[in-house]
Amino acid sequence: MYGGGNIFEKPENEIQEDPVKLAEFEARILAGEKIEPTDWMPKEYRKQLIRMIEQHAHSEIIGALPEGTWITRAPGFRRKLALMAKVQDEVGHAQLLYSAAETLGKPREEMINDLISGKSKYSNVFNYPAVTWADTAVIAWLIDAGAIINQVANSKGSYGPYCRALERICQEESFHLKYGHDNVVFLATGTPKQRQMVQEALNRWWPPIMHFFGPSDKISVHTETLMRWKVKMASNDDMRQKFLDMYVPKIWDLGLTIPDPKLRKNEETGVWEYTEPDWNEFKRVINGDGPCNAERLAVRKMAEEKGKWVREALLNRNEMYSVPLS
Amino acid sequence: MYGGGNIFEKPENEIQEDPVKLAEFEARILAGEKIEPTDWMPKEYRKQLIRMIEQHAHSEIIGALPEGTWITRAPGFRRKLALMAKVQDEVGHAQLLYSAAETLGKPREEMINDLISGKSKYSNVFNYPAVTWADTAVIAWLIDAGAIINQVANSKGSYGPYCRALERICQEESFHLKYGHDNVVFLATGTPKQRQMVQEALNRWWPPIMHFFGPSDKISVHTETLMRWKVKMASNDDMRQKFLDMYVPKIWDLGLTIPDPKLRKNEETGVWEYTEPDWNEFKRVINGDGPCNAERLAVRKMAEEKGKWVREALLNRNEMYSVPLS
Amino acid sequence: MPIKSIDPRITRANIEIQNKETSKENKVLEKLDHWQTYEVFAQNKRGEHYSHVGSLHAPNPEMAWILAKEQFGRRNKITGIWITKTSDIFSVTENEEEMFELNSEKIYREAGGYKVMDRINKFKKENKKISEK
């Protein structure tokens, strides 16, 4: 579950790359070929890929927390089983993605350290709480829907190991989407109280969903090189438009109200119009001041610390770190 | 290049197998599933598979000799290159097949020992000499054609590693067949001397070709169990009929005479009639008294002996034998 | 101050919130705390070749096998797993591409490099002429 946005930084200073190797590298990508771990690649490509895949991995493992909270309170045995399976999938996705990032040379331990210390980011939506059961339904449907749009695009990217991980992930996500939709439909077609619950959850989650694909293209960092290198596969606004196009009609079908009076599709341009999301709040939350940032990192830290004795009991310190092959 | 025939022996005494495991094993094969190296299998299945795959491997490596002899004397640079590529393929096939047999627990060294000592057999055709360049053309066309018929059938068998090796082998053999056909056509449509050469080669090779698929079903060892276990995929006579059906018309098309006055297709039954091959000669030759048996084994022995110092220089005796996984 | 969460289990765990400034220096994990990596190969169906499915962290091959089964054999049924340490795989890392270049003019070792029908047809036509005379 990862939506992109705000993940690329401007290079601190221009790195001079071997122009012959750079030309070969770009020609390969232009020809639709994948880059593999042992290939030559620009330093900036490696750096931005690590950042992106690492953020994606963190988003999966942190994203398991707001949903995991509801396993014991899920209504009915079948929904408990399904939610457990979904949460297990998300943790499995984190593992796949950490491995893909490791092929670029950053050990998993460093990534987890950077997550816990707040140096690395993850998808901002997981800094908000899942207040009721209906929140988990909205997350599983709409956040996962957004993630699939992003991940399907990224699976056509240029880096082999990341693409292979995403193929497996997208296959599993299709269940998440259906599961979430089923839960939302159940509530939205249920009693007035159930309808109220899901409407309130939608009200809470609409702003984070609009934030999910990252800042508007007008204000986001220049990504032309990353698009040419097939690291970033679509602009934030393009993905947001795609999401609105696919899901707003489905939400309206259920008689739910989207809490944005300006939201409409301009039938002439085919473009969705909406109230500009509050990007100051987005920046404030991603930089640590959201309702759940502190809790998420503290829980993750506890998990690493409480697992330490088990890992140590099994650890063989004679091993050298080696970069995974794929 | 391997045609089957005379490769199965009667079990010395009936081995009692666990009836439950045997039933599961047979059910799996009936369902079209493959058997893998770590699965339970009847002792007789393992034994007969080792025998068959080992003979197939020996046939590839020994089959490289009569053709290899002609590399330096092949007419023209292109034919030299093509023949070298073909001989390299055959040796590569031997390697693939030895590996497949090794998954059943018999080390390659033992197989080579059994080949050189005469304990293991190989396809009888390679105990005949390639007297002229035209002989190599007939071998590459018609012996490889027979081998493909056999190998395509066997690739539908029950043992996973053997099937996987055969798939790769069959893909490579298609070049051998075309290369051989091209050489035969060149000679058969050439000067009277060239036509005479290829006709004489065909006269020499027709009896070994008729022997190639093994003794007639009437006199061969009972193979019902091996057919049910998908070790043997077609009867010797069925494969011979298939070969005649596909290739006799092609040979006649070239105006060549097949040295068997009785050879004709019975248009009522659809079955080819022919002079019964001399199965006494077949037995005599396979048991060691063919024109080239002694030379083939002696050359193979020399190769192992002359390569010994190279292998030893690189050898690390600390290794334990381990059964390959696939 | 311990965290007060909407998840009662987290509230009960009495977790202290990290000090934002000091936590920046906080290294929870040392190198290899998550053990070394293993490469996982799985067989999707009997008869098929084993194929690489990914890598994972584990303390030993046995645990790697168990984790691999959970990670790669949980959703779709597989028929076998092979595990090997990443460091036990030998590969070549530089200019690998060029090492695999094939000589493009090797059509003589492809089935498609041979065309015999022209010669056969010419031969049959000429033979027919002779027999018609």
Next chain:
Amino acid sequence: MPIKSIDPRITRANIEIQNKETSKENKVLEKLDHWQTYEVFAQNKRGEHYSHVGSLHAPNPEMAWILAKEQFGRRNKITGIWITKTSDIFSVTENEEEMFELNSEKIYREAGGYKVMDRINKFKKENKKISEK
């Protein structure tokens, strides 16, 4: 008596024919004379997973890599080779089949386990009736 062959190279090599009786006891090779086995994984195209292509005998990983390239990268172009000793692969050999059994009633974690259109259509129909009144 040395072999007299139609291949002059073999005749020149002066090879003695084996005595048929004594040769039966002849062990030319000892165990491991052909070294240990390695498993070979190849990538057919960039972006694809590495897949097992077979095993071979070699004295060390470097030679195994070279032999693998000749054996498996000679005909069709490949883009990479991984080599690992057969003995470095960990697998489970007994009753493997049963270990991979999945609980068949796990439809709740498949996309196909969810049917929502009936409920949506019923809801829309009822809503229509209410608004028509």
